[in-house]
Amino acid sequence: MSQAPINPATALWPNDGLTRVPYALYDDQEIYDRERQRLFMGPTWNVLGLECEIPNPGDYKTTFLGDVPVVLVRGKDGSLKGFENRCAHRGALLCLERFGNAKAFTCIYHAWSYDHDGNLTGVAFQNGVKGEGGMPDDFRREDHGLRRLKVAALAGLVFGSFDARVPPLEEYLGPEIVQRIRRVLPRPVKVLGYYTQTLRNNWKLYFENVKDPYHASILHLFFTTFRVNRLSQTGGIIVDDSGGHHVSYSKLDDQPEQKGDDRDYEAAILRADHDDFGLKEPALLGGRDEFGDGITLQILTVFPNLVLQQVRNNLVMRQIVPRGVDQTDLVWINYGFEDDDEDLADLRLLQSNFIGPAGYISMEDGAVGDFIQRALPGTVGDTSIVMMGGDEAASSASRATETSIRGFWKAYRKVMNI
Ligand code: FES
Ligand SMILES: [Fe+2]
Structure with a gap:
């Protein structure tokens, strides 16, 4: 991740204090992109919803972490899981409903399918048709899972993070x-x-x-x-x-x-x-x-x-x-x-x-x-x-x-x- 200072915000921040806020921070595309990368997809906990919205195994909810579409799902064992809502093949939105229940997630475009953990479990025509075409022999489904979230809950509120370095939720929040x-x-x-x-x-x-x-x-x-x-x-x-x-x-x-x-x-x-x-x-x-x-x-x-x-x-x-x-x-x-x-x-x-x-x-x-x-x-x-x-x-x-x-x-x- 780049540590380089960027313009114009760095140049415009008037001092080390907090009493003056540059207006440039509110309409700058470079700042917005950096927020996605460093802040929302960085070591922060982002609220995604309430546990009671997905009470049963297989229940899911689509939402956003920053502006990145994500899926929150309750696994067979009752645990909460999450992943980016973007098919690993050509990048289509994988899950289109706001809420639902699913044993697996299958992409509408070419029918690649994924389990509740975001593992790629099925590739249509992986071995070709009538012995022709198909994926190369060295194609491994294990290499093409969905990008996973860390998920944690407190008092029924569910939070997610793309960054494995994020501190434990209660430590992040403070007593x-x-x-x-x-x-x-x-x-x-x-x-x-x-x-x-x-x-x-x-x-x-x-x-x-x-x-x-x-x-x-x-x-x-x-x-x-x-x-x-x-x-x-x-x-x-x-x-x-x-x-x-x-x-x-x-x-x-x-x-x-x-x-x-x-x-x-x-x-x-x-x-x-x-x-x-x-x-x-x-x-x-x-x-x-x-x-x-x-x-x-x-x-x-x-x-x-x-x-x-x-x-x-x-x-x-x-x-x-x-x-x-x-x-x-x-x-x-x-x-x-x-x-x-x-x-x-x-x-x-x-x-x-x-x-x-x-x-x-x-x-x-x-x-x-x-x-x-x-x-x-x-x-x-x-x-x-x-x-x-x-x-x-x-x-x-x-x-x-x-x-x-x-x-x-x-x-x-x-x-x-x-
Ligand atoms: S884009 Fe999802 S299967 Fe092709
Ligand atoms: Fe107000």
């Missing part, structure tokens, strides 16, 4: 992130539904957005109007040692706020700050303290492509899939637990209106990344500013900080060697 993942995945999981959303921006702009608590109560009218999330609430930010993973959490205050309680919000004169609205369906903001700790909002990220979200009782796994320099697919998986009672299952679905492409809270996030991407052409040599809360990438009791964005760049620069 605080592991604990916060387990917090929202304490029992067997059930999928409630999916959305896939196309974002017209570079994947990193979305990952930064999720790590940015500064914008949430300002951009999202709904959050602040109905006091789902204000920076004045009790909460904090955890950033792991690598910088790449984070948790932002807060508790909804039990007591309705009095006028004057939140002077910093009043002083900022935010377009979102009104107290003359009410909801006709108050159950939307109701909820159960199902994890017993009073935390009503937890946003967790794992570098480079997982967002795990709790907004009240709405629980979601989001997978970030880059689709080119300026396009990203965001896959949302709404989940609950197998033992949810009917009221709780209904509440999760009601509260799923918060999120997704047209969610009361999250629809603006689909727009701002696009706003940044559209303004990139004039940014040559320029940088954005990430100074809120200092220049560190460390945990913080305040959420008026961009520390977790700085953490992202710390991890990114290390793996990308820029």
Whole structure:
């Protein structure tokens, strides 16, 4: 793998710190290609889905690791396996369905077939037809298996890596992130539904957005109007040692706020700050303290492509899939637990209106990344500013900080060697 510095990003990164980010990183094909090679296909764990999506032997799911198509499959022995979804013969997509069950995978083009481990087990006409043609005598099927993934699971979340050097999953995540993942995945999981959303921006702009608590109560009218999330609430930010993973959490205050309680919000004169609205369906903001700790909002990220979200009782796994320099697919998986009672299952679905492409809270996030991407052409040599809360990438009791964005760049620069 090349260690050579590349332009223009290296040349443009203004100093060793994390408070200035070159805009060139969001629309450069060379950077994008390097991300595929060093970051997504490098020593990182990429979320691929939930174990409960493929419960039985032979069940499979097609998805992406970075922008590389992959298949996740449950073997006969119940173990999880994965491989690149690309036939070793002429490179056709091997598996075309989103989900299914298969004893073997047979390519539609010339019928080469593979087992659950990605071994090549059959080649049509290997010995020719009527004694003529066929593969050379020294052709060995063992030499032409599919490129395999390392696969590991934690609390029902499944991760994959193309790089054998990747550290064990729990070591990669660190204890605080592991604990916060387990917090929202304490029992067997059930999928409630999916959305896939196309974002017209570079994947990193979305990952930064999720790590940015500064914008949430300002951009999202709904959050602040109905006091789902204000920076004045009790909460904090955890950033792991690598910088790449984070948790932002807060508790909804039990007591309705009095006028004057939140002077910093009043002083900022935010377009979102009104107290003359009410909801006709108050159950939307109701909820159960199902994890017993009073935390009503937890946003967790794992570098480079997982967002795990709790907004009240709405629980979601989001997978970030880059689709080119300026396009990203965001896959949302709404989940609950197998033992949810009917009221709780209904509440999760009601509260799923918060999120997704047209969610009361999250629809603006689909727009701002696009706003940044559209303004990139004039940014040559320029940088954005990430100074809120200092220049560190460390945990913080305040959420008026961009520390977790700085953490992202710390991890990114290390793996990308820029
Ligand atoms: S491309 Fe798959 S068998 Fe030929
Ligand atoms: Fe947001």
